[in-house]
Amino acid sequence: MILVTGATGLVGTHLLVKLVQGGKTVRALYRTEAKKEHAKKVFSSYFTCEEKHLFDSIDWVNTDINNIPALTEAFEGVTHVYHCAAKISFNPSHYKKLRKANIHGTANIVNLCLIKKVSKLCYVSSIATLGENLSNSHINEKAEWNPEIPNSVYAITKYGAEMEVWRGIHEGLTAVIVNPGIIIGPGFFDTGSGYLFKRIDAGMKYYTTGTTGYVAIQDVIDIMYRLTVGSYNNQRYILVSENLSYKSAFNMIAQSLHKPLPKKKISPFLMKFAYYAQRISHTLFRTNRSIFKSSIRSAFSTKYYENDKIKKELIYSFTPIEKSIKETATAFLKEH
Template sequence: MILVTGGTGLVGSHLLFKLISEGENVRAIYRRKHKLEEVKKVFAYFSDNPNAIYNAIDWVEADITDIPAMESAFVSINLVYHCAALVSFEPDKYNILKKINIEGTANVVNLCLTYHVKKLCYVSSIAALGAPKPSELFIDESTQWNKELDNSVYAITKYGAEIEVWRGVQEGLNAVIVNPGIIIGAGFWNAGGSGSLFKQVCKGMSHYTTGTTGFVDIWDVINAMTLLMKSDITNEKFVLVSENLTFKKFFTDVANQINVASPKKEAKQWLLSLAWRLDWLRSKLLGKRRKLSKQMAKSAVSKTRFSSDKIKTQLEFEFKPMEVSIAETAKLFRQDFDEN
């Protein structure tokens, strides 16, 4: 039997659809019951009978930080896909990020060892990769993490989670890690991931930033994960990036696909520096949640490029062009938007 943590997230829900469609015996962990409706909605994008797929899953209510609740989920499990994580770039969320991303992953690793799980796939992020040297054009799996840099709290905790996986490997666990770029996929339009970017563009964006980063389609992530788990490859990590795009191009392409105006004004670095400071002040004075951190402002103008040559070579893997991915996701976004 296969266990999926984070079954009610973007990666988890799409992974569940693929696994059930392929006839696998699957158990999934969820933390909040109302999120299950979002999963059914994702299934409905790709199936005329989403309830049948949903009902084929053995759902277990548990929190990855609650070991006793998790233990029952690991009974009779052979393979584990660890997709559960908290995504936040708010500096004051460090403690909760640490608890969920690092301690939660440590719990999953320990339970994998205790229950003799054959293989673990951990979903990390390109945020957990290192920074390239001046002579290096691309970031890949060999790029060294630099703890001296001003890393975001999210990046720090995802890197810490990877350390827990490697610790499990040292104790006898077979594992693979994937480091996806910004994942483009349908659903969860309000959840703060790539779906919320489509909604943000739909509402209207006047400014764009000049930074560059890696993007990848959700199905490429899912296919890479399942191929790696079926392969003999163990104890390695893989960058999953289809293309390195500027934020301007990404937001412009999304705007064109959902038929709204694209951003026309460049957000200069000085403007972003002012914006994150004002956001900090607003948070301190009014108790509001941070919307823009110093690290987010920096990444918005950083030209960071990633290489996925490793998985292309080892698995002869081909990525979907981002133009196609954005168009497919925008079509489903428009479908939901028109219904509302």
């Protein structure tokens, strides 16, 4: 039995497709019926009408990774765990919620893996937890976390979650950690990278000057599966297909959606002005904030990530990001 946490998110849902296609017995955790129904819609897009019953072949368990009694029951008979569940937010006011979901929740998963003697855990982390090389060289798996820089609350809690996995490894757990870049894939256009497609489709005009790593969802789940079934133990792996500037990525999305390219380069000064304007508005009128100091820093940071380790160990060829963007844009246009 394979257990998937965060089974109704981008990675979890696409992972379910791969596992079911491979004839695996799967148990999946979900928190709300609405999220489960959305996952079913994405899941069903991969199958014919005659195959759509496969979604119901999954053993669905309605629980939270901080609900210890229900989570303990969900671990019965489980041999492998894919821990995809996480809370994503860059809002400092959400720190306690992020800590509870990402750090405490992962600690619960690790503890039960140890207690139930699970064969292997695959944990989905993020490139956000990787340190920056002082020489501005490419970032690899050896880059160490730097607590001195203004990391986002998301990065801090994902790093804390990684520490729980490493703690489990020291206590005898067999595990692998993957650190994906920005994941491009269809089905989830209200959150994450999918929201970019919605914004650019609506006519987004601005871009920033930063650079970061991108990876296709299919590559993420393929590599996760191969690392979990193979003899790859107690290692981390960066999953990045290409390093692209935000301008290049936005242009690819706009072209695939047949929309005007974002042509206005926004400066750090304007971003900071918008940040303070949002803070004032939030203080006076309780409006939502979308810009934070960490997101400004990220928008103008130039980071390049290596993928040599995973390419060498799995002899793996990544999907070109332009191809993944085109496929995701096609799905977006069909859906909208």
